[in-house]
Amino acid sequence: xxxxxxxxxxxxxxLYISSNFVVAGxxxxxxxxxxxxxxxxxxxxxxxxxIIEMQPDTSICLEACIRRNQMASVGFAVIQEQCRLECxxxxxxxxxxSSNKEDYARGVKALTEMxxxxxxxxxxxxxxxxxxxxxxxxxxIIPALGSLGDPAATSVLIQTLTINDDYWLGREMSAKALGTxxxxxxxxxxxxxxxxxxxxDAAIKALVNFQDKRAVNxxxxxxxxxxxxxxxxxxxKGLHLLGSIAVxxxxxxxxxxxxxxxxxxxxxxxxxxxxxxxxxRAIKMLQKSVxxxxxxxxxxxxxxxxxxx
Numbered sequence: 001x002x003x004x005x006x007x008x009x010x011x012x013x014x015l016y017i018s019s020n021f022v023v024a025g026x027x028x029x030x031x032x033x034x035x036x037x038x039x040x041x042x043x044x045x046x047x048x049x050x051i052i053e054m055q056p057d058t059s060i061c062l063e064a065c066i067r068r069n070q071m072a073s074v075g076f077a078v079i080q081e082q083c084r085l086e087c088x089x090x091x092x093x094x095x096x097x098s099s100n101k102e103d104y105a106r107g108v109k110a111l112t113e114m115x116x117x118x119x120x121x122x123x124x125x126x127x128x129x130x131x132x133x134x135x136x137x138x139x140x141i142i143p144a145l146g147s148l149g150d151p152a153a154t155s156v157l158i159q160t161l162t163i164n165d166d167y168w169l170g171r172e173m174s175a176k177a178l179g180t181x182x183x184x185x186x187x188x189x190x191x192x193x194x195x196x197x198x199x200x201d202a203a204i205k206a207l208v209n210f211q212d213k214r215a216v217n218x219x220x221x222x223x224x225x226x227x228x229x230x231x232x233x234x235x236x237k238g239l240h241l242l243g244s245i246a247v248x249x250x251x252x253x254x255x256x257x258x259x260x261x262x263x264x265x266x267x268x269x270x271x272x273x274x275x276x277x278x279x280x281r282a283i284k285m286l287q288k289s290v291x292x293x294x295x296x297x298x299x300x301x302x303x304x305x306x307x308x309x
Contacts, residue, residue, distance in 0.1 A: 089116055096122060101135075108137050112144035120150045127156055131163075138170050146177025154183040161189055161199070172202045179206025187212050194218045201231045208238040213245045220253050225265040232269070239273050247279045254285065262294050271297055275304030 092114070095107025108126050111119040127141045142160060145153040161174035175193050178186040179202075187210055193203035194215075204222055207215040215238060222235035239246045254270040257263040271289075274282035286305055292298045 089114065089118060093122060096126065105135070105137060109140050112140045115147065117148055117150060120145065120148055120152055123148075124153055124156050127160070131160070139173070142170055142173040142177050146173075146180040149181050151181055151183040154178065154181055154186055157181070158186060158189045161186075161193055171196070171199045175199050175202035175206050179209045182209055184210065184212070187214060191215065191218060194222075201228055201234070204231055204238070205234045208234055208241065211238075211241050213242065216242065216246045216249045219246070220249060223253075223266045223269050236269055236273065240276070243277055244279045247274070247277055247282050250274055250277075251281065251285045254289075257294075259293070264294055264296055267294070267297050268300055271300040271304070275300070 092107050092110045095103050095110070098104050098107065108123070111123055111126075123141050123145055127138060127145070130137045130141065138160065142157065145157060157174045157178050160170045161178065163171065171193065175190060178190060187207070190203045190206050190210075191214060193199040194207065196203075200222075204215075204218060207218065219235040219238040219242075222231050224232075227235075239250065250270050250273055254267055254274060257267060271286070274286060283305075286301045289297065289301045290305065292301060
């Protein structure tokens with residue numbers, strides 16, 4: 001009897017031990033240790049660096065970049081974003097090496113949308129290529145180069161500004177881009193562009209940004225009432241920003257009128273500019289004009305002289 005009970009106990013113990021091994025093996029299969037690339041969704045092995053989910057085509061670049069910068073004194077989220085931008089740039093740049101025209105165009109357009117100064121040189125190269133092939137990508141590249149604001153693009157943008165082609169639509173964009181960049185070497189080409197009908201408005205607006213005295217006469221010519229309202233406003237702003245530098249030429253233009261050609265609209269704008277300039281020469285000119293034959297000009301002069309008292 002005792003032997004029977006002992007055998008039963010031993011059998012039960014063996015069954016218990018066996019069942020525990022089965023459960024442990026099952027749990028190990030269902031919940032394997034979290035290591036390396038499997039350390040996702042917050043399940044990070046102690047002392048391991050977290051790896052983000054990555055697309056197959058950029059995973060190698062992202063993983064390498066993250067591990068390369070893991071000791072940086074910034075948070076993981078910052079490193080992740082910086083690496084994503086870096087790898088996006090590299091993968092986009094690779095598209096520019098493609099012989100497939102659609103992939104190449106996709107790469108160029110992606111570069112123009114990145115707002116990344118590393119894109120300046122590749123975009124300059126792409127623009128020069130497009131000037132030969134005329135695929136229309138210039139319409140993306142020119143504004144992007146202007147937005148990036150790197151003087152390195154000035155030379156090629158002057159080239160696109162001065163193309164003598166009646167069907168070329170990139171001149172206006174080029175003038176705007178050059179005004180945004182602000183490289184002084186663009187001033188003379190912009191002065192010439194201000195004499196062309198298709199680039200006059202954009203060139204005058206661009207010249208306002210330079211505050212260069214060479215633009216005074218162009219600004220004065222744009223005060224004529226026949227000009228577009230936005231062009232006149234840009235010219236007035238340009239003269240106002242130049243201040244005393246423009247006063248001598250403004251005085252000459254203000255004094256140039258006759259009974260046949262009273263130039264009321266233009267002289268009224270000049271009266272206001274001279275009155276707000278704070279320049280002693282301008283005030284003396286207004287004092288001489290208190291008896292101006294044009295009632296509108298006379299009223300403007302009196303208002304500003306009254307302010308001076």
